[in-house]
Amino acid sequence: MARGGFPGGMGNLNNIMKQAQKMQQEMMKLQKELEEKTIEASAGGGAVTAVVNGKKQIESINIKPEVVDPDDVEMLEDLVMAAVNEAMRQVDEMMAREMSKFTGGMNLPGGLF
Numbered sequence: 001m002a003r004g005g006f007p008g009g010m011g012n013l014n015n016i017m018k019q020a021q022k023m024q025q026e027m028m029k030l031q032k033e034l035e036e037k038t039i040e041a042s043a044g045g046g047a048v049t050a051v052v053n054g055k056k057q058i059e060s061i062n063i064k065p066e067v068v069d070p071d072d073v074e075m076l077e078d079l080v081m082a083a084v085n086e087a088m089r090q091v092d093e094m095m096a097r098e099m100s101k102f103t104g105g106m107n108l109p110g111g112l113f
Contacts, residue, residue, distance in 0.1 A: 027099075030098065030099070031099075034054040034094065034095055034098055034099075035053065035054035035055045036053070036054060037053065037054050037094065038051050038052065038053050038054075038059060039051070039052050039053075039054075039087050039090040039091050039094060040087065041083050041084075041086035041087035041089075041090055042083055042086075043078075043079045043080075043082035043083040043086065044067060044079040044082075044083075046064070047063070047064050047066075047067040047079055048061065048062070048063050048064070048067065048076070048079040048080050048082075048083045049061070049062040049083060050062075050080070050083040050084045050086075050087045051087065052084070052087035052088055052090075052091055053091075054091060054094070054095065056088060056091055058084060058087075061080060061083070061084070063076070063079075063080070067079065
């Protein structure tokens, strides 16, 4: 074994560090691209539609007038919540899917990516 304790010496370690830095930069670029994408989900057969970006910020909510019933506010609240939750779930799924393509299925600790 080399004196530094690494097979191949310090050159190998420097190469690994350069690869790690490049990977980190590419992951940051991918994450930024994903944050700019939007996901649209609806509930109640399209009665309520929510659009959420990759940062998990709600960009818009559309409610069809025919679903607005002053005597049944709970139903409208449930539809809004269902649409937003589904959009958030899809954002998580998109992020995980795209990051796993990048990381090649690496099992990164602590739920990273």
